[in-house]
Structure formats: structure tokens, C-alpha cells
Amino acid sequence: MKPAPQSDLSPRVARVALPLPLPQPFDYLSEPELLPGCRVRVPFGRSRRIGIVVEVAERPAVSSDRLKAVETVLDPQPLLDAELLTSLRRAADYWCGAIGDVIFGALPLALRDGGAPDEFAEEIWRATVTGASARDARTRRGGSAALLETLADTALSASDLDTLLPGWRAAARRLAVAGLIERVQPEARAPRVREGASPVLTDEQADALATILSAGGGFHPFLLQGVTGSGKTEIYLRLAERALQQGRQTLWLVPEIGLVPQALRRLRARFDARIAVLHSNLAEGERARAWLDARSGAAAIVLGTRSAVFAPLPKPGLIIVDEEHDASYKQQEGFRYHARDFALMRAQSLGVPIVLGSATPSLETLANVEAARYAHVRLRQRVHARPPSPVHVLDLRGLNLAHGLSPALLDALDATLARGEQALVFKNRRGYAPVLLCHACGWHATCPNCEKPLTLYRGRRQLLCHHCGRSERAPDACPHCHAGELIPQGQGTERLEEALAARYANVPVLRVDRESTRQRNGFAKLLDRLADDKPAILVGTQILAKGHDLPSLTMVAIVGVDEGLHSVDFHAGERLAQLIVQVAGRAGRADKPGTVWLQTHEPDHPLLATLLKGGYDAAAALQLGERLASGLPPFSHMALLRAESVQRNALDDFMTAARDAVVHPLPGKDDGERHARSADTQDRGGALRINGPFAAPMPLRAGRHRAQLLLESAQRPPLRQALAAWLPRLHALPQPRGLRWSIDVDPVDLY
Ligand code: ADP
Ligand code: ZN
Ligand code: ZN
Numbered sequence: 001m002k003p004a005p006q007s008d009l010s011p012r013v014a015r016v017a018l019p020l021p022l023p024q025p026f027d028y029l030s031e032p033e034l035l036p037g038c039r040v041r042v043p044f045g046r047s048r049r050i051g052i053v054v055e056v057a058e059r060p061a062v063s064s065d066r067l068k069a070v071e072t073v074l075d076p077q078p079l080l081d082a083e084l085l086t087s088l089r090r091a092a093d094y095w096c097g098a099i100g101d102v103i104f105g106a107l108p109l110a111l112r113d114g115g116a117p118d119e120f121a122e123e124i125w126r127a128t129v130t131g132a133s134a135r136d137a138r139t140r141r142g143g144s145a146a147l148l149e150t151l152a153d154t155a156l157s158a159s160d161l162d163t164l165l166p167g168w169r170a171a172a173r174r175l176a177v178a179g180l181i182e183r184v185q186p187e188a189r190a191p192r193v194r195e196g197a198s199p200v201l202t203d204e205q206a207d208a209l210a211t212i213l214s215a216g217g218g219f220h221p222f223l224l225q226g227v228t229g230s231g232k233t234e235i236y237l238r239l240a241e242r243a244l245q246q247g248r249q250t251l252w253l254v255p256e257i258g259l260v261p262q263a264l265r266r267l268r269a270r271f272d273a274r275i276a277v278l279h280s281n282l283a284e285g286e287r288a289r290a291w292l293d294a295r296s297g298a299a300a301i302v303l304g305t306r307s308a309v310f311a312p313l314p315k316p317g318l319i320i321v322d323e324e325h326d327a328s329y330k331q332q333e334g335f336r337y338h339a340r341d342f343a344l345m346r347a348q349s350l351g352v353p354i355v356l357g358s359a360t361p362s363l364e365t366l367a368n369v370e371a372a373r374y375a376h377v378r379l380r381q382r383v384h385a386r387p388p389s390p391v392h393v394l395d396l397r398g399l400n401l402a403h404g405l406s407p408a409l410l411d412a413l414d415a416t417l418a419r420g421e422q423a424l425v426f427k428n429r430r431g432y433a434p435v436l437l438c439h440a441c442g443w444h445a446t447c448p449n450c451e452k453p454l455t456l457y458r459g460r461r462q463l464l465c466h467h468c469g470r471s472e473r474a475p476d477a478c479p480h481c482h483a484g485e486l487i488p489q490g491q492g493t494e495r496l497e498e499a500l501a502a503r504y505a506n507v508p509v510l511r512v513d514r515e516s517t518r519q520r521n522g523f524a525k526l527l528d529r530l531a532d533d534k535p536a537i538l539v540g541t542q543i544l545a546k547g548h549d550l551p552s553l554t555m556v557a558i559v560g561v562d563e564g565l566h567s568v569d570f571h572a573g574e575r576l577a578q579l580i581v582q583v584a585g586r587a588g589r590a591d592k593p594g595t596v597w598l599q600t601h602e603p604d605h606p607l608l609a610t611l612l613k614g615g616y617d618a619a620a621a622l623q624l625g626e627r628l629a630s631g632l633p634p635f636s637h638m639a640l641l642r643a644e645s646v647q648r649n650a651l652d653d654f655m656t657a658a659r660d661a662v663v664h665p666l667p668g669k670d671d672g673e674r675h676a677r678s679a680d681t682q683d684r685g686g687a688l689r690i691n692g693p694f695a696a697p698m699p700l701r702a703g704r705h706r707a708q709l710l711l712e713s714a715q716r717p718p719l720r721q722a723l724a725a726w727l728p729r730l731h732a733l734p735q736p737r738g739l740r741w742s743i744d745v746d747p748v749d750l751y
Contacts, residue, residue: 012058014070016042016051019104019112023727025054029069037078037085039114040070050074050114052103054085074114079107079295084312087346094345094720096639096727096743097335105335106310110288117295120288124184125172126155131180140180143171151181191273191300193241198270201238205231208377209238212355215375219348223324223369224357226379228585229386232357233263235379236320237270239355244273244300248317248352252303253339255326257281258543263303263322271300278304278311306331306339309346316350319343324356324365325578330748338746359585360578360616363624367634370624389556389587389594391612395603403499404491409557409597410503416555417507417535421592423555424538425496426583428563430513431455432495433488436463436474440484445475449703456488458495468702491560497539504537512540542579544586556587557597565605568697569750570632573607577619580611631712633746637719639711640750641730642696643741644704650736655693655707657733658741662711663725664688665718687718697751708750 014030028042036053048071080088080103092102104112110120127135127148134140135148147168150156161168175181201209212222212235226232240250254263257279267275276290276299293299295312302311306329321329321340329339340356347354356365356374369376392412399406404427416423435453436445445454447465454463456474464471478484488495493513501509510529530536533552538544564576580598588594600608611619628635641658645651665687689712696706711726713719723745730741 011069012056013067014040014053015055015057016040016070017054017100017103018042018044018049018051020100021098022100023098023731025099026051027057027067029067030056031070031073034070034073035078037075037080037082039074039079039111041072041074041114042070043068050112051100052080054089054099054103074116079111079117081295081312081314083346083349084310087342087349088310090345090349091337091342092335095335095337095745096723097337102335102337106307108284108288108291110284111291115288117292120285120292121185122289123158124155125151125158125161125181126184127151127181128179131175134180140175143167144174147171147175148180155184191244191271193244194270194272198238198241199234201234202231202381202383204379204381205235205383208235208379211375211377212239212353213242215353218351218353220353221344221347221368221374222353222355222377223361223365223374224355224377224379225359225361226357227359227382227388228582229382229384230359230379231383232379233266233322234383236322236355236357237266239318239320239353240267240301241270243317244271246317247315249294249297249299249313249315250301250318250320251308251311251313251316251343251346252301252320253308253322253329253343254303254305255323255328256543257305259322260303260305267301267303273300274298275301275303276311278302278308280305280307309339309342313346313350316352318352319347319350319354321354321356323358325358325360325362327575327748332748333742336742336744336747338748341746360581361620363574363620363627364634366620366624386588387593389584389596391584391596391598393603393608393612394597394599396599396601403495404559404599405496405499405557406599409559409599412555412595412597413500413504413537413557417504417537419554420535421554422530422533422536422538422552423557424540424544424550424553424583424586425500425557425559426540426542426544427491427493427496427560428541428579429490429492429560430466430494430541431464431492432458432498433490433492435489437487437489438478438480438484439487441478441481443478443480443484444489450698450701452698455492458488458498467698470702493539493541496559500537500539507535507537509537509539512538512544514541514543544583550586553586554588554592554594555597556584556594557599558583559599561598562601565602565607570627570630571749573623573626574620577607577611577616577623581616631714636712636714637716638745638747639719639723640744640747641709641711641741642706642744643708643739644696644701644706645736645739646704647736647738648705650739651705651707652693654733654736654739654741655709658730659690659693659709661726661729661733662688662690663722663729665721665725687715688713688722710750 011029012032013027014034015025016028017025034053034056036055038053039050040053041048042051088103088106089099092099131148132152135152140148147165150165172181224232224235243250254260260277260279264277274293276293278287278290291311294302297315302308321343324340331337344354368374394406394408396406413423433456436456445463447454447468447470449470450465450467452467454465457464461474462471463474478486493511497509497511530552558580561576561580564572584596587596602608607619610622643651643654691712692709693707696708699706711719711722
């Protein structure tokens with residue numbers, strides 16, 4: 001990808017990625033000056049498309065007279081810089097994505113169709129000198145006078161004007177034509193750290209910071225491990241401060257949109273700087289502007305969720321991945337990348353330090369620490385000397401339960417509320433009840449498309465399938481025997497909310513789950529209601545396990561975790577340990593100690609017992625030991641082929657063909673030499689293990705049969721080699737109508 005020498009004006013071949021699910025870019029003839037990273041318009045079939053140049057090659061792969069030419073070059077300067085382009089290609093390669101999908105997926109929608117970057121610059125207006133005297137002379141009336149008055153002493157953005165003077169645009173047009181106001185470039189303020197906003201670090205924090213800073217510039221991965229409240233965010237802020245003082249950008253990732261506001265609040269309190277915010281809930285114009293602010297280097301800090309990891313960083317200084325263990329960093333459809341792992345790739349190619357923060361690090365990250373690939377920095381104490389909350393295990397065996405709550409738990413709740421404090425009841429199940437059963441004939445509501453029970457949502461009078469989203473009206477009587485009484489079995493958060501509200505009539509009971517927080521700022525509004533420090537009960541799902549600030553809770557009750565002890569997925573133990581520790585971490589505060597109650601039918605389960613006795617470190621060590629003994633990740637590497645189809649036969653045929661298409665890598669005599677042979681020569685002891693095809697753990701979903709094939713390898717290279725050879729063969733297989741397939745590299749679950 002060397003730029004062409006000026007004298008050589010022979011046409012080149014541009015390799016252009018188009019927004020299509022195809023593994024390869026397309027070749028076009030181009031002018032010699034065309035640079036990788038520019039958008040171009042090219043003929044494609046009978047239409048035209050916008051593509052991105054990924055490479056400008058010296059020699060045509062195909063005889064050049066058969067190639068069509070690039071029609072229009074849309075960007076004089078590359079939209080994607082060399083690092084981002086290279087990293088995206090690397091990601092496409094690693095997670096088996098189609099290059100065009102991956103590159104276009106990284107762009108804001110508004111830029112995918114050829115919009116020019118300066119269309120999205122912030123629109124700022126101010127009065128000209130003539131305008132200011134016109135105001136003083138009062139030569140204008142009505143809307144014009146008001147706008148002139150508003151802009152006379154200060155420049156304002158269009159969005160501010162929308163708020164202050166609705167309908168201002170008509171006046172703006174008149175005044176602009178008269179030369180009384182003008183649109184100006186956003187001021188490039190030098191970012192600065194606000195004075196007096198930083199607390200004095202604790203000794204432990206100071207040590208942690210010194211350790212990270214002493215590594216200097218360049219690629220250095222760190223695991224920053226510390227419980228909630230141990231001051232990790234303060235360390236991130238200090239590191240961002242250092243980057244900012246050096247004129248460098250910080251990329252700061254959080255796993256979930258609900259965590260953006262609190263991070264943004266702390267960043268704004270600390271820095272007077274441009275902060276680009278990127279998440280899924282932005283208007284397209286806002287997203288394009290934030291992305292372009294990152295690209296121009298104007299944004300000192302880029303804060304966002306998963307996809308913010310695709311932001312351009314021309315002046316890179318630091319990457320932070322908060323709550324690095326969170327599975328939300330894994331994209332679960334389309335291009336199945338992992339934002340934490342991609343952040344690591346980018347830190348490496350950008351040559352900057354990366355800090356992975358968590359109270360409950362993932363087993364992958366712990367294994368990397370063990371292997372001395374990451375430095376381990378720990379914060380063992382909470383900043384505000386809050387002691388860890390004791391955990392009480394409630395053995396449910398043989399007890400009479402009220403709506404799934406044991407008498408001892410209810411007593412503890414009574415006492416907490418009587419002291420005027422707040423409690424959280426955690427239950428990882430949405431809805432009213434997971435099963436609706438007929439007492440007379442035994443019928444229960446089932447999803448016809450998934451063959452799984454439907455969840456009852458009583459408030460909405462609906463039965464909802466959590467697997468395919470199908471919903472129907474909840475029947476009043478049994479549709480089978482027409483006589484029987486329908487009984488909700490088991491508890492979801494809605495039922496717990498109802499039961500608790502009935503028991504504690506004078507205390508607000510707030511339910512927090514995906515349903516109740518779907519609207520914009522829904523969660524923030526709920527949290528506001530808790531701010532008063534009056535007695536209240538929060539009922540919620542795992543949304544509460546993510547690092548939200550819930551400062552007034554003193555009691556946490558974890559009910560119904562036993563399902564997680566028996567999952568078929570080997571990730572379940574790790575998830576459960578993280579969930580329990582994260583939820584338990586919400587209890588207690590400086591002036592009021594917290595308590596945690598854990599209800600279970602299996603107090604002696606090794607995972608629970610280890611977790612309660614030795615904490616997360618012990619539970620993680622136990623899990624890592626089990627993974628090592630069974631040769632599971634992170635001690636092996638996996639890629640999962642998932643396929644689904646309404647047609648059972650088509651699915652089976654495809655999976656058999658897919659299996660036969662696997663190419664076994666064979667170790668060459670030396671590194672440079674690799675041979676391959678077909679899969680049907682049995683080779684169980686080889687570098688690659690092929691499991692399946694078999695039915696998926698959920699063999700039917702949304703009316704589609706589902707099957708899987710798992711490739712496994714103790715080392716990464718044989719798996720990568722096999723995938724590279726397999727992928728084109730999979731694309732070349734007959735693709736029956738209606739069959740969908742995908743490859744998931746390093747799957748975070750096996751469903
Ligand atoms: P974490 O990210 O590990 O949950 P935070 O950095 O958010 O921890 O710190 C927890 C609380 O303590 C926050 O309210 C934060 O403002 C405060 N805090 C952090 N470090 C200090 C410090 N050195 N001195 C005083 N308060 C601090
Ligand atoms: Zn019935
Ligand atoms: Zn269903």
C-alpha cells in the first residue's frame with residue numbers, strides 16, 4: 001500500500017469493499033492518486049454502489065481491460081485512516097466477517113451513503129459586527145430582533161437555539177442574507193482539567209496509578225481489578241487526564257447504554273473538553289458528528305458502548321474497557337466481534353496502553369494475567385472504608401415460601417425497611433410467571449414455534465415467548481378443557497413486585513428490567529426516585545448487576561439463582577459467580593453496613609460454597625481449573641457454526657456438507673510449509689477437533705430447526721488455518737432457500 005510514485009501515472013487497481021455479505025473486496029481500475037480509506041462510487045451489476053477502497057494494488061489480478069473503472073471519488077482525504085482500516089481487516093479476518101459488512105458497519109449510517117463530513121459539523125451562529133450595531137440601533141423587529149438580541153453577546157449552537165427560540169431559522173435566513181449574523185466553525189478550545197475536581201488518591205490508588213504510568217507509552221495491557229467502590233473509575237480519570245495533557249485521545253468503553261450517563265457526568269465534572277459520545281440511542285446526525293469529532297481529533301475523549309470501539313483515533317493515548325467481563329461486549333448477530341478483544345487489537349496497533357477494569361474479571365483475562373501477558377493491578381479496599389457486606393445463605397429445602405421468598409428473607413426485609421433503608425430483590429427472570437398451567441387437565445401455554453413454555457405477563461395480559469418474541473393474549477380459561485383454573489407457576493420480577501407491593505403498602509416498590517427501562521432515560525428516572533434516601537424496594541433482573549450507582553441500598557436479596565447451576569453451557573458457572581458478586585456489591589455504604597441474602601436449594605454446590613468461602617478469586621480459580629482439566633476455553637479455542645432452517649432435511653444436508661468441507665490443518669515440517677487434507681480422513685488426534693453436527697441446545701426456535709458444528713483446537717493457529725480454508729468452501733456449498741448460517745469465533749455462549 002505504498003503511495004504511487006508521482007511520475008507513474010499508469011492506472012491502478014483499487015480493491016473496493018462494498019456493503020455486501022461477501023468475503024472479498026472487488027477490483028476496479030482507478031486513478032493512481034486514489035488512497036485507501038476513501039469512499040468511491042462504482043458500477044456494480046446494473047446499479048451503482050458506494051464502496052470503500054481498502055487497498056490500491058500495483059498490478060491487476062485479472063487482465064485490466066476486463067475491469068470496470070471507479071466512477072467517482074467521494075473523499076479527497078481518506079475517511080478511514082490506515083490504522084483503522086488495517087484493524088478492521090484484521091477483525092474481519094479474526095471473526096470471519098465479510099470485509100464490506102465490517103467496514104461499513106464501522107461507519108455511522110449517515111456516512112455510508114456518501115454524505116460529506118462537513119455536513120455534520122456542529123452548526124454555530126453568532127452576530128457579525130454589523131449585526132451587533134443593528135441590534136443597538138434597533139433596526140429589526142419581531143423574530144429577527146429576538147434572534148439578534150440572543151446572538152449579540154454569545155455564539156450559540158443550532159440545538160441551543162432550538163431550545164431558546166423555537167422557529168428561529170426563518171429569522172436566521174433573513175439576518176444571514178443581510179450579513180447581520182454568520183455561521184462559524186466550532187471553536188477549537190484547548191481541553192483542560194478542571195481545577196480542584198480531583199480527590200487526593202488513596203495510597204492503594206496512588207500505587208496502582210504509578211504502576212500503570214510507569215509502563216510508559218506503547219502497548220501495555222493491564223487488568224485493573226477491584227470491587228465496586230474501590231476507586232477504579234478514579235484511576236481511569238487520572239489516566240485520561242495524563243493522555244489529555246499530552247494532547248492524546250482516550251477511548252472509554254462501557255458495556256451498556258445505561259452506564260453512559262454516569263461515566264459522562266464524571267468526565268464532564270473532571271474535564272473541560274470535547275467528549276464524543278457513541279451509543280445505539282443517537283440520532284444519525286449526532287452519531288455522525290460524534291464519530292467525526294473522534295476522527296478530527298477534536299474529541300479528547302470518546303465514550304461509548306460496544307460499537308464505539310470502531311471510532312477513529314488519530315491521536316491515540318489510552319483505551320479503557322470498563323466491566324471487561326461483561327458479555328454485552330460480544331456482538332451476537334451479524335458480525336460477531338468482541339469489543340474488548342477488538343480494543344486489545346487496536347491498542348496493539350495504535351501502540352497505546354489499555355486498561356481492562358472489573359470486580360469480576362473474565363476467565364480469559366485472568367488466564368492472560370496468569371500467562372504474564374497482562375499486568376495485574378489490584379484495588380483491594382473500598383475508598384470509603386466500607387466493609388464488605390456479609391453474605392447469608394438461606395437454605396430453602398423444606399421451607400414454606402411466599403411467592404418464592406423465605407420467612408427469614410421477609411424478616412430481613414421488614415427490618416431493613418423499618419430502619420428506613422432500601423433493599424434490592426434480584427431475580428433473573430422477567431414477567432409474572434414462567435409457566436401458565438391448567439390445574440384440571442395439565443395443559444400449559446407453549447410456544448408453537450419453539451416448543452418452550454410461554455411466560456405470563458399479567459399486567460399486559462399477554463403470553464410472551466422469550467426465545468422468539470411471539471406474543472398472544474393470555475387466555476381466561478384453559479383452551480384445552482375450557483373448564484380448568486389457570487395457575488401461574490413460578491415467579492418473575494412482575495410477580496415479585498406485586499407480592500412485595502401487597503406486603504409493603506406504604507413503601508415504593510420499583511421494578512427494573514428490560515421492560516421498565518426501555519424508554520429513553522427510563523433507568524435514570526427510576527434511579528432519581530431512589531435518590532431521596534427513603535425506604536424503597538427495587539426488584540430487578542441482571543440489569544442491576546451492571547455497575548450502576550445505587551448509593552442507598554443496604555440490603556440485597558438474591559433469589560432464584562439455582563437455574564444457573566445446571567446449565568448445559570460451560571460458561572454458566574463463570575456468569576453466575578460474576579452475577580452474584582456484582583449484585584452483592586450493591587449493598588452497603590459508608591455510614592450503613594450492608595447485608596446480602598442468597599436463597600438456594602443447593603447451599604453445598606461446589607461453586608456456591610467456594611464463592612461464599614473464598615470470594616470471586618477462589619470461584620474463578622475453581623472454574624479455571626475445571627476448564628483446564630476439560631480442555632475448554634481459555635485453554636482451547638472454539639468456532640461454532642450455527643445454522644437454522646424451517647426444513648429439517650435441508651438443515652441436515654447442509655450440516656453434513658459443512659462438516660465434510662472442513663479442512664484439517666497439518667503441521668508442516670517447518671513453519672513456512674503447510675499442507676491440508678480433507679476432513680473425511682479421520683484424524684481425531686490432530687490439532688483440530690470437530691464436534692457434530694448436532695442439534696442446538698434449543699433445537700427449535702421461531703419455527704426453525706437449529707443445528708451446530710463446533711471446531712476446537714488447543715492452539716489458535718490450527719483453528720485459524722482451518723477457518724480460512726473452510727469459509728470459502730462454506731460459501732460455495734449449495735445454500736438452500738431459507739437456510740441461515742453463521743460462524744461464531746470464541747462464542748460467549750453455546751446457544
Ligand atoms: P469504582 O469505579 O471502582 O466503582 P469509583 O472510582 O467510582 O470506584 O469510586 C467510588 C466512589 O469513591 C466514587 O464516588 C468516587 O467519586 C469516590 N472516590 C474515588 N477515589 C476517591 C479518593 N481518592 N478520594 C475520595 N473519594 C474517592
Ligand atoms: Zn385444562
Ligand atoms: Zn417462541
